[in-house]
Amino acid sequence: MDHLLAIKVFCRVVETGTFSRAADLLDMPKSTVTKLVQELEAHLRLKLLHRTTRRVTVTMEGAAYYERTTKLLHELEDIESNISNEQSTPRGRLKVDMASAIANFIVLPALPSFMQLYPEIQLEVGVSDTDIDLLSDNVDCVIRGGELSDTSLIAKRIAELTFVTCAAPAYLQHFGTPQMPEELSTKHRIIYYRSRKTNRLMPLRFSGAQHSMEIQQQSCPLSVNDSTAQLTATLSGLGISQLPQFMAQPYIDSGKLQLLLPHWQRPAFPLYLIYPPNRHLSGRLRAFTDWVMQTFQPYRPY
Template structure:
């Protein structure tokens, strides 16, 4: 191949699943995008994309080719920046995924600072509570909360996010302020149940015990399957909740929630920065990882 432009164009089509959107994001004509991809397929002798009137999907060969193309583009990006001053502005697109509540409460409010320092940097921020596929969905990196169970991914621990117990003032006025685990039972407290899958057994109320953590099952009339809804239920006075300090602190500061049982906080939640391969650590990814770690640091135990 004479240059890397065909790989870059193909990768953008694969990630956006659209020739039109790829052309718009690259600032070129749609016809040129189609022509470049056709020439690339002819050159390598394989069909890379399934084209329909509604969408574009990678073929089996396309998925394998895309994975290697991403690695090559990342290597090229790293090679171009090998002698770059670390203080130089970043440029280009960075596609990131992280939990919705983390994006809303911490990362997005801090983004103006990052983009002011790097005006040519573009952030595509996906915020969802599901586990995205880094390779298939074309993410440069993701921030994961909790254990990273896929051993094919490369994870760098960022820290342990502080977790707290909280309730609304109206709820506490009705049931009382618990000071011990025994109070949770004797005062007949209720909890909001967060469940990824309805029908599963509730996990219960977590608290430290000895060198580990235990749970007790408190009653609760409300079950939710998203973190924002869980927090909203707590704000509405539907029960006690346990959540990340980073996402609840603004509610506490304005008096909408009160921390309870501060000496019996649940286990901190591990945060990690995850990429599909070490070769994905381009200058943009490394810089974003360091920036993210700095933004989250005040909320780590």
């Protein structure tokens, strides 16, 4: 038995909850994963996992073994990283996840500079707006917006995104230009963003000199669950949207979109880079974190 490999495989099974998922992430046959865990249990003379046809759960002894061995694995990564000089020359696979708009409008256009600085990092960019289990999905970090629900994760605030209310000129020619937020309730079509997490419509929010308000119509002719699709729908003249300014501003400048209600602002939207507290902050993750902080600097008012 390759003792170290068996420990790594056992930890991945614990984190993913299934032998199949662990095998996929480790790129090895499921039979090999099963055999290594069985050999590890035989070596320790302990049952580490309870197996059923549907799921795998950790025994009390297995949980204690996982807690101690995962720390040792991280320490081993530190040692190997220092010896191989990985901190000064980051290398290896780095898996990140972010929303479509963040990827397409900010990160991917700026990525040539990162790849030039760190040519030995193999970056895997996932594009989604859904919750991800960083451990079970083997993701190193995610970029997410809004209030944080999991306080156990490490989060770095990288930006404060501003929003603008806008519509295509063709839409405004047909329906008129609103002068006050209240007009949106009855006289206009709104393109709502629908949360993939909750399936709820996100109301339009406005803050003025005197008070704040939310606009959400009883009838919703169109909603989308992706900001890029919301932009496309707005450009097509389908209605009025609140969009991140970094997405809408080029089209406002070119005249393809028109800024509405400029004296009414939506509260800023915090954006975070998030990674697990027990994730080894490798040279490649530290390099990506530093690059992200620099890339998003124009979107921070502080």
